Amino acid sequence: MAEPMGFFTDTSVCIGCKACETACKAWNQLPAKEGGHPPMSGDSYDNTVRLSGEDWRHVKFIEQFSEDRSAGRWLMMSDVCKHCVNAPCLEVCPTGAIIRTEFDTVVIQTDACNGCRLCITACPFGVIDVNPVSKTAEKCTLCYDRLQVGMQPACAQACPTASIQFGPIAQLKATATARLSQLQAQGEKQASLYGADDKMLGGLNSFYLLLDEPGVYGLPVDPKMPTRNLFWGSVSSVAAAVVLGVVGLFGFRERRAVDESDADA
Amino acid sequence: MAECHPVAFRWVMKAKLKGAKIIHADPRFTRTTAMADVYAPLRAGSDIAFLGGLIRYVLHDERWKSDSFFQDYLVNYTNASTLVDPGFQDTEDLDGEFSGLMDYTGGKPEWPLNGFIGEYERASWGYQREGTAPGKPASGDTTTAFDALIRGLSQSPVRKDPTLEDPRCVFQIVKRHFDRYTPAMVADVTGCAVDTFVKVAQTVLSNSGRDRTTAWAYAVGWTQHTYGPQMIGCCALLQLLLGNIGRPGGGVIALRGHVSIQGSTDIPTLYDNIHGYMVAPSTLKSHATLRDYLKAEAKPTGAWSDMPKFMVSYLKSMYGDAATAANDFGYGWHPRIAGDHSHLPMFVAMAEGRVKGMICVGQNPATSVNASLERTGLRKLEWLVVKDNFLTETATYWNRAPEIANGSIAPADIATEVFFFPSAQVAETEGSFTNTQRLLQWHFKAAQPPADCRSDLWFTYQLGVRLKRLYAGSTETRDEGFQRLTWNFDPDDPATAVVGEPDPRKLLREINGYHSASPLRHLEAASELRDDGSTTCASWIYCGVFPAPDRNLAARKTPDQKGVTGAHLEWGWAWPANRRVLYNRASADLQGKPWSERKRWVWWDGGKWAGHDVPDFPRHKSPDAPADPRASGTDALSGSSPFTLKADGVGWLFVPEGLVDGPLPTHYEPAESPVRNPLYARQTSPVLKYWKREDNLLAAPGDPRFPHVITTYRLTEHYVGGGMSRWSPWLSALQPELFIEMSPELADAHGIVNTGWVRISTPRGSIRAKALVTRRLRPFRIAGKVVHQVGMPWHWGWEGVVTGDVVNNLTALVGDPNVSIHEAKAFVCNVEKG
Amino acid sequence: MKAMPMPDTFFTASPHWGWLIVFYFFIGGIAGAAFFLSALLHLFGRAADRPVVRTGYLVALSGVIVSAILLVVDLSRPLRFWHMLIQSNTGWPMFKAWSPMSVGSWAFALFGVFTALAALGAWAEIRAPASPLRRLANGLPGKAIAVLGGSSGVFVAGYTGVMLSVTNRPLWGDSSVLGGLFLSSAASGAAAVLVLATTWRGRRDATSLEWLQRVDRGALMLKGVLLVAVVVSLGAAAQVLVGIWGVALAAVLIGGVLVPLLMRRGRWSIPERPMMVASALLVLAGGFLLRVVVIFSSESVYVMGAGVHGP
Numbered sequence A: 001m002a003e004p005m006g007f008f009t010d011t012s013v014c015i016g017c018k019a020c021e022t023a024c025k026a027w028n029q030l031p032a033k034e035g036g037h038p039p040m041s042g043d044s045y046d047n048t049v050r051l052s053g054e055d056w057r058h059v060k061f062i063e064q065f066s067e068d069r070s071a072g073r074w075l076m077m078s079d080v081c082k083h084c085v086n087a088p089c090l091e092v093c094p095t096g097a098i099i100r101t102e103f104d105t106v107v108i109q110t111d112a113c114n115g116c117r118l119c120i121t122a123c124p125f126g127v128i129d130v131n132p133v134s135k136t137a138e139k140c141t142l143c144y145d146r147l148q149v150g151m152q153p154a155c156a157q158a159c160p161t162a163s164i165q166f167g168p169i170a171q172l173k174a175t176a177t178a179r180l181s182q183l184q185a186q187g188e189k190q191a192s193l194y195g196a197d198d199k200m201l202g203g204l205n206s207f208y209l210l211l212d213e214p215g216v217y218g219l220p221v222d223p224k225m226p227t228r229n230l231f232w233g234s235v236s237s238v239a240a241a242v243v244l245g246v247v248g249l250f251g252f253r254e255r256r257a258v259d260e261s262d263a264d265a
Numbered sequence B: 001m002a003e004c005h006p007v008a009f010r011w012v013m014k015a016k017l018k019g020a021k022i023i024h025a026d027p028r029f030t031r032t033t034a035m036a037d038v039y040a041p042l043r044a045g046s047d048i049a050f051l052g053g054l055i056r057y058v059l060h061d062e063r064w065k066s067d068s069f070f071q072d073y074l075v076n077y078t079n080a081s082t083l084v085d086p087g088f089q090d091t092e093d094l095d096g097e098f099s100g101l102m103d104y105t106g107g108k109p110e111w112p113l114n115g116f117i118g119e120y121e122r123a124s125w126g127y128q129r130e131g132t133a134p135g136k137p138a139s140g141d142t143t144t145a146f147d148a149l150i151r152g153l154s155q156s157p158v159r160k161d162p163t164l165e166d167p168r169c170v171f172q173i174v175k176r177h178f179d180r181y182t183p184a185m186v187a188d189v190t191g192c193a194v195d196t197f198v199k200v201a202q203t204v205l206s207n208s209g210r211d212r213t214t215a216w217a218y219a220v221g222w223t224q225h226t227y228g229p230q231m232i233g234c235c236a237l238l239q240l241l242l243g244n245i246g247r248p249g250g251g252v253i254a255l256r257g258h259v260s261i262q263g264s265t266d267i268p269t270l271y272d273n274i275h276g277y278m279v280a281p282s283t284l285k286s287h288a289t290l291r292d293y294l295k296a297e298a299k300p301t302g303a304w305s306d307m308p309k310f311m312v313s314y315l316k317s318m319y320g321d322a323a324t325a326a327n328d329f330g331y332g333w334h335p336r337i338a339g340d341h342s343h344l345p346m347f348v349a350m351a352e353g354r355v356k357g358m359i360c361v362g363q364n365p366a367t368s369v370n371a372s373l374e375r376t377g378l379r380k381l382e383w384l385v386v387k388d389n390f391l392t393e394t395a396t397y398w399n400r401a402p403e404i405a406n407g408s409i410a411p412a413d414i415a416t417e418v419f420f421f422p423s424a425q426v427a428e429t430e431g432s433f434t435n436t437q438r439l440l441q442w443h444f445k446a447a448q449p450p451a452d453c454r455s456d457l458w459f460t461y462q463l464g465v466r467l468k469r470l471y472a473g474s475t476e477t478r479d480e481g482f483q484r485l486t487w488n489f490d491p492d493d494p495a496t497a498v499v500g501e502p503d504p505r506k507l508l509r510e511i512n513g514y515h516s517a518s519p520l521r522h523l524e525a526a527s528e529l530r531d532d533g534s535t536t537c538a539s540w541i542y543c544g545v546f547p548a549p550d551r552n553l554a555a556r557k558t559p560d561q562k563g564v565t566g567a568h569l570e571w572g573w574a575w576p577a578n579r580r581v582l583y584n585r586a587s588a589d590l591q592g593k594p595w596s597e598r599k600r601w602v603w604w605d606g607g608k609w610a611g612h613d614v615p616d617f618p619r620h621k622s623p624d625a626p627a628d629p630r631a632s633g634t635d636a637l638s639g640s641s642p643f644t645l646k647a648d649g650v651g652w653l654f655v656p657e658g659l660v661d662g663p664l665p666t667h668y669e670p671a672e673s674p675v676r677n678p679l680y681a682r683q684t685s686p687v688l689k690y691w692k693r694e695d696n697l698l699a700a701p702g703d704p705r706f707p708h709v710i711t712t713y714r715l716t717e718h719y720v721g722g723g724m725s726r727w728s729p730w731l732s733a734l735q736p737e738l739f740i741e742m743s744p745e746l747a748d749a750h751g752i753v754n755t756g757w758v759r760i761s762t763p764r765g766s767i768r769a770k771a772l773v774t775r776r777l778r779p780f781r782i783a784g785k786v787v788h789q790v791g792m793p794w795h796w797g798w799e800g801v802v803t804g805d806v807v808n809n810l811t812a813l814v815g816d817p818n819v820s821i822h823e824a825k826a827f828v829c830n831v832e833k834g
Numbered sequence C: 001m002k003a004m005p006m007p008d009t010f011f012t013a014s015p016h017w018g019w020l021i022v023f024y025f026f027i028g029g030i031a032g033a034a035f036f037l038s039a040l041l042h043l044f045g046r047a048a049d050r051p052v053v054r055t056g057y058l059v060a061l062s063g064v065i066v067s068a069i070l071l072v073v074d075l076s077r078p079l080r081f082w083h084m085l086i087q088s089n090t091g092w093p094m095f096k097a098w099s100p101m102s103v104g105s106w107a108f109a110l111f112g113v114f115t116a117l118a119a120l121g122a123w124a125e126i127r128a129p130a131s132p133l134r135r136l137a138n139g140l141p142g143k144a145i146a147v148l149g150g151s152s153g154v155f156v157a158g159y160t161g162v163m164l165s166v167t168n169r170p171l172w173g174d175s176s177v178l179g180g181l182f183l184s185s186a187a188s189g190a191a192a193v194l195v196l197a198t199t200w201r202g203r204r205d206a207t208s209l210e211w212l213q214r215v216d217r218g219a220l221m222l223k224g225v226l227l228v229a230v231v232v233s234l235g236a237a238a239q240v241l242v243g244i245w246g247v248a249l250a251a252v253l254i255g256g257v258l259v260p261l262l263m264r265r266g267r268w269s270i271p272e273r274p275m276m277v278a279s280a281l282l283v284l285a286g287g288f289l290l291r292v293v294v295i296f297s298s299e300s301v302y303v304m305g306a307g308v309h310g311p
């Protein structure tokens, strides 16, 4: 296996230019949303609205202003598949379409996927959706095709401010830690890394530097593996089945008892 | 900058990662603001008040007054000590006007469209001079033909007061001029809170000096005003006071527009320039002969004293062997202007039926400023050629424009014959770009243009070839220019190219220049130019980019080594002379030593100037060389005069010549404003340009029907008229609909909700857009009253994947008197739900 | 400037599981449970229960067929339905023990086989009393199929809930009791279907009906308890139920559980038969509405989650 590769996205220098979004579309030849003329969302400068099977990158815009404008921020963040080390989508996929590559990234094999859409429900970040052309589940491949020939992902290459940094995970983590301490020294007390350690799903191979709570960016605080519910879910089912079986068997006994008393009478 | 120059903003972000402080001044909280450390919100059109406030703040600052860096720079590198003509009267004396204001008298009967509402007689704005002119040199180099002419231009030396105490010296005039720009006044005019303003001032001051520099970047938020050039001048004045010019990390940085827009002013599409920023010969000036022209335009001292060499080499490039000393190098064949032929008056003339035809290459005037007026103009043309990648609004103004769609005009009533030439895209062409830092970079062709799409170079070249053929047999003298024009850029190997495509390298060679007698001997530097016809060079500023037939320096791609300080001199080629920072002599002190180790850039190493960059100074002129008042050219300047393009070698705080609307920046209100000018009795610039027509009316100051300030701007997601974005579904989806940004306060007042429809009107027109209600916009308190600011991107039209109303139906043809830039950045409007 | 705290599941995307899945959950559940109940009657009941046993097997088969169609059509690439069982690129079997959908697919496939066999036996019992098939059906092989089909049936009836729990979607992933809930609901639904089928054919199977009623009562009580357990287990995610979905769920509890239970008390002046039919219909409606609520309430969060922005 090659070295684990991924993204460090420093949202503090993201200018919301959407070059990443567009580069991804161009490289992967993804269809334009609603033929290129969706209605204006009214949600700041975001008209893509969410990650989906045709938008594998999505730049979020979060306006935070106090009523008198004495405090104000406009946060931007380029969202993408997190390429989780323990990937919930991969875990549940019933066809084996989702694989882990030699770069420790998570890829959906379009030709294997049958569109059951279970992976959509499993991804804690709302990354996956069905692509209207292939009609299969699609998401960022971390440019597997480019990585295989030694190129960097299209989005990272297009990013003018190096908000998206691509590289070996170990190296990115060092960069991220340094940037975090710089920001904190500059008084950005709320700044934090998201997914940079292995506590979150074993680590996110696309991790972030955020300037506010994860929830503000639409990110879960504590994303979990879907199988966390497998044990108790099964127990509840089995228990219910046992109860029903017992009820049924007791039903026979009661029926017999009633019959006998009927006969007695 | 983040919105419109995202790739250049990369460097701002790099600086930010290194701890640089970023300040953003804008009426709206934008993507740039999001990255800034300090945000100064201000009402559109009020920046001179803001900058003036900074100038006053600096002049009163204790550190500034006592730091030898600032004072040495001020006294030696600027014209602070120069005395101004006793006849000069400032806006302080005349309540908002300078001395010399009068009615406009210029212009020619055949072109009455200059648009001036007034004019300054500018004699009183000059310097005071010593009584006697310097004696003509006894002997000297008389080998060149125009030497005597240049020497004859020399004036007596200017009078100076190095103590800066004389009340007529520039410094004292500047001080008096800006004294009323107090922080409170700044707040009153701009709407920016006093403490924010002071924070900006302190940040700029603490980041200027020996060890630190501050750079200012601007684009059309500053230029598109009736006082646009004054805005930039005001910033330059501030930067000179702070010693931030000619030093690394300093400067006033123009962020230019279209991809090679710098190139298109260097090799000008401007009507009043010829190559290399030489003034276009004009019937309005004493330009009858080449000598007259040079007498009027060349300078006896400084780099412009070489103008005869530039001009003669240029004429040789135009007319080749036909240009000889005997026929004034063909000067008489050169076209002359007869007034303001820029975009705005051109369209007024069109609307008056005075223009027969137009070739429109890569422009979309049907959606441009006062678009309905411009479309009126288009309808009056006999013929129109549109050369574009798509059928833009300008190509379909006759069958799909709003006035056609609503039935008020029928296509049958439009007599214009419209031709459409499909254009090759950038990746299908080869050539050079000149970017905003004057850097030429070569780009190669990635694909052949499809079908009958042709490059603009092909079109222009073939047009020339055909026109030459058309006029070949003419006996009219006026056609001689065409007949004599040298016009052969055919590739040596015609088989390899699109049929008829000229060789772009041959064009670059023509621009670079060569020895007239042996064209394969290219010129290596502008210093080789001669005024006797022995050199041929289309543009002196580009001389050196192609020093040998096999050395196209624009195509270089070698960056400096990592970790080594340098100017990447092996990457592309920057004019002039591959110099990256202009006037960089100013990065060293009077003795030629860097002002500080941290900011070293160019220095005197004992025998010559050296450094990270190509020094912008005569190579071997020592820092202590005195000025020679009897010499011409740069020899007349001392070893401590960094501004060699200026006749006096120093940076101008006070601008004695070149600007027609005043030697000092002064706050005027935009042509349309909801308030009276809080600073002067004079409301607007007395010399702005305005074309009065029924379809170009202006709202009176404070007109209650149009109470809000509106500005127009760009989105990262789209490109100007939309030709390069609204036809792309990917980009269209990112910003699909036209919107108006407004504060919740204003929206609430009108019952407007987010994404609801709004009607916006001005005296020129009325359009609809969706509301984007956001706290990124805010109401301002101006001159005691609440003024709402709204803003609209203007990329939409009726063609393309996404369409929307034409915002420029709202704007007016009103412009600045120096360069005729329009005022699309600040005007007034009304908004209603609907 | 603080955003409203959101349960982690609220940041996920919708799988666009709609009516097809609601119907599958409903019908597939009934099919599985119907087989389960029939198998119980088959194994432990009397000869008089045979008609109901046969009805149950036939109900199960119809349910399986409809479910299979629903499941395949719901795939956005239906022709690749077999990728659930066979790895498309290696040809080896596809099985993930920890993925309820994978296990469920196998269970469903096996269940389909057993229902087909059981239904064949049932068919033989009526139409070909003399055939050896009939003997097989009534003999040990029939019993074996009842055991295997019953267990895979109960699996099919319950795994759907577990599958929902093993996601990160709002409500689904916020509770691990959904499996039990779905199973008990499927059992009560299956009992109701069998009751309806039996009453529809007259009162000949009173003894089976009686047993069904008992089972139904037990299943309904279990369902009621688990419904409450689910809501309690949701925690902060219970905000999904604020509004229309909460009302609908209350309707399920009252109309689909409590009222039918009360109707069984038998001290009503209404004749028993209409009462039984009404109660069965209410149970079925409640079971259906339960799935509608579970699917669509979760779905509705997607819209809420899209614009997760600070004030």
Ligand SMILES: Nc1nc2c(c(=O)[nH]1)N[C@H]1C(S)=C(S)[C@@H](COP(=O)(O)OP(=O)(O)OC[C@H]3O[C@@H](n4cnc5c(=O)[nH]c(N)nc54)[C@H](O)[C@@H]3O)O[C@H]1N2
Pocket (backbone or CB within 6 Å): B001, B003, B004, B005, B025, B026, B027, B028, B030, B043, B044, B045, B046, B047, B218, B219, B220, B221, B222, B255, B256, B257, B258, B711, B712, B713, B714, B715, B716, B717, B718, B719, B720, B721, B791, B825, B826
């Ligand atoms: N994505 C994209 N990039 C572009 C272009 C494009 O269309 N799209 N166009 C190119 C071209 S042709 C050009 S000229 C450049 C222009 O580049 P910019 O000048 O950056 O472009 P604008 O968006 O027109 O204006 C910039 C800002 O000026 C602000 N502004 C308006 N009035 C005032 C004022 O009075 N004072 C101050 N301080 N600010 C004011 C606006 O709110 C806006 O945020 O961009 C080039 N780059």
Ligand SMILES: Nc1nc2c(c(=O)[nH]1)N[C@H]1C(S)=C(S)[C@@H](COP(=O)(O)OP(=O)(O)OC[C@H]3O[C@@H](n4cnc5c(=O)[nH]c(N)nc54)[C@H](O)[C@@H]3O)O[C@H]1N2
Pocket (backbone or CB within 6 Å): B220, B224, B257, B258, B361, B362, B363, B364, B365, B368, B369, B387, B388, B389, B390, B392, B423, B424, B425, B426, B456, B712, B713, B714, B719, B720, B721, B722, B723, B724, B794, B807, B808, B811, B824, B825
């Ligand atoms: N209200 C308002 N109005 C403004 C401004 C503003 O800020 N506010 N800004 C002003 C400014 S700064 C500018 S620069 C102008 C721009 O206004 P225009 O120049 O009128 O508009 P563009 O959309 O840039 O037109 C360029 C056209 O060139 C085409 N094109 C692209 N590449 C090529 C090529 O290689 N060859 C040819 N032949 N065509 C090509 C594109 O498809 C496009 O249609 O607008 C001005 N108008």
Ligand code: SF4
Pocket (backbone or CB within 6 Å): A080, A081, A082, A083, A084, A087, A088, A089, A090, A106, A122, A123, A124, A125, A126, A127, A128, A139
């Ligand atoms: S972020 Fe979602 S889609 Fe990406 S690997 Fe993790 S679970 Fe899968």
Ligand code: SF4
Pocket (backbone or CB within 6 Å): A092, A093, A094, A095, A096, A097, A098, A108, A112, A113, A114, A115, A116, A117, A118, A119, A120, A136, A137
């Ligand atoms: S939709 Fe495709 S990738 Fe996702 S779980 Fe189903 S088969 Fe796997």
Ligand code: SF4
Pocket (backbone or CB within 6 Å): A023, A024, A025, A027, A028, A056, A057, A080, A139, A140, A141, A142, A143, A144, A153, A154, A155, A156
């Ligand atoms: S890595 Fe490739 S696929 Fe993923 S977002 Fe970037 S460009 Fe798109």
Ligand code: SF4
Pocket (backbone or CB within 6 Å): A013, A014, A015, A016, A017, A018, A019, A020, A021, A059, A076, A077, A078, A158, A159, A160, A161, A162, A163, A164
């Ligand atoms: S390209 Fe970079 S700066 Fe631009 S939106 Fe994407 S992440 Fe942000």
Ligand code: SF4
Pocket (backbone or CB within 6 Å): B004, B005, B006, B007, B008, B259
């Ligand atoms: S569009 Fe081209 S010129 Fe403009 S910022 Fe992007 S790369 Fe630079």
Ligand SMILES: [Mo]
Pocket (backbone or CB within 6 Å): B220, B256, B257, B258
């Ligand atoms: Mo521009």
